[in-house]
Amino acid sequence: GAGVSQSPSNKVTEKGKDVELRCDPISGHTALYWYRQRLGQGLEFLIYFQGNSAPDKSGLPSDRFSAERTGESVSTLTIQRTQQEDSAVYLCASSTLGYRNQPQHFGDGTRLSIL
């Protein structure tokens, strides 16, 4: 596709439920990143995938958060037993190579609201 695609665009769920967020990176981009953006704040790194290498999970805030990616395609971010503090916009980005100086291109994000 032309850009990074995320779905759903909005998700409202009850506390304690599990949610799954999807990211479809730009075709050919080997690196994929997940970030969390709370209202009025900056972006917090969550997890990074580069090809078939082991992902960098150092930003995941708790064991309720997990993510998967098969090869260089779609990624899913799963939040189990959601809490109200999980409410945020979850942004996905991709880049051509997983080096430190390549531009990252963002999707529109998924706005997650926990009731």
Add this chain to the structure above:
Amino acid sequence: GENVEQHPSTLSVQEGDSAVIKCTYSDSASNYFPWYKQELGKRPQLIIDIRSNVGEKKDQRIAVTLNKTAKHFSLHITETQPEDSAVYFCAATGSARQLTFGSGTQLTVLP
């Protein structure tokens, strides 16, 4: 890990004036410094970036300067227009591959 501080948090300028946003970083290994513009409810969009082998880069009304010795970099917007109003984020790559973002600057250009 990397720590990025951004100032000011809010900035109001008159249309046509210049705006300057400053960031500092902590990791001397950082070598890539992008700036993103985020309009309300929209995705962050890359507007300019600079690598550590360059001290300044300009693209029309936007310029970025980098001082590696002092570990700070700045965004300069000249001849501001109302459509420049948005939140601007600086970022830096530390020893890891992910970007560490500043906390953002809400720029308002007054007509």
